[in-house]
Amino acid sequence: HVDLIDEGYDVVIRINPRPDSQLVGRCFHRDDLLLVAPADLARPPDAETPVSLVAGSSAPVLQKRGLIDGNSERHVTLKTVLRLPSPLMVRDAVVAGAGVGILPRMLIARSLEQGLVQDWGCLVDVRIELWALHASRRLTSARIVAFLDFLSGEMPSFLRSTLCAG
Structure with a gap:
C-alpha cells in the first residue's frame, strides 16, 4: 500500500479505495x-x-x-x-x-x-471501482488534470482490449 503523500507520488490508482480526507480523485471505471x-x-x-x-x-x-x-x-x-x-x-x-x-x-x-x-x-x-487519487489541494496541477482526463477517456477501452485477453 503506497502512502501517496509521504512518498511524494502525484497520483495513485486504487480499487475500491477507502475514504481518505487527504486524497481526492476520480473514478474512471466501474x-x-x-x-x-x-x-x-x-x-x-x-x-x-x-x-x-x-x-x-x-x-x-x-x-x-x-x-x-x-x-x-x-x-x-x-x-x-x-x-x-x-x-x-x-x-x-x-x-x-x-x-x-x-x-x-x-x-x-x-x-x-x-x-x-x-x-x-x-x-x-x-461492484468494483477503479479510482485515480491525488493529494487534496485547492488547486490541482495541470499535469494531474491531464492524466485524470486521459484515464477517464482512454482507460475503459484499454482495459477491454488488454485485460480481457484471458
Whole structure:
C-alpha cells in the first residue's frame, strides 16, 4: 500500500479505495462482479450445496452470496478451496477447471465469449471501482488534470482490449 503523500507520488490508482480526507480523485471505471464457472461445471442443485471457489487471499472459507441471473435473484454457497494473490491467476484457475471464481466482467469477458467459462450471475449490490487519487489541494496541477482526463477517456477501452485477453 503506497502512502501517496509521504512518498511524494502525484497520483495513485486504487480499487475500491477507502475514504481518505487527504486524497481526492476520480473514478474512471466501474464494473460488475460475476460468479463464473468452468464451461463444463453443472450448477448446484440448491443454495445449500457448496461450490468450490477459487478466490483472492482474503476470502472467507464459507460464504453465501446473492446473484442476479437474468431477472431473478438466487443464492449460492461458496467454499474456498484455493486462494491466489491475483485476479488474473483466479481467472486462469477458473478457465483451467479449478472451481468457480468471482471476477470483474472486464477480466473474464473474452473467456466468456470463447465459451471457456459460463456466467452464473452478477453479485448482488457489489461492484468494483477503479479510482485515480491525488493529494487534496485547492488547486490541482495541470499535469494531474491531464492524466485524470486521459484515464477517464482512454482507460475503459484499454482495459477491454488488454485485460480481457484471458
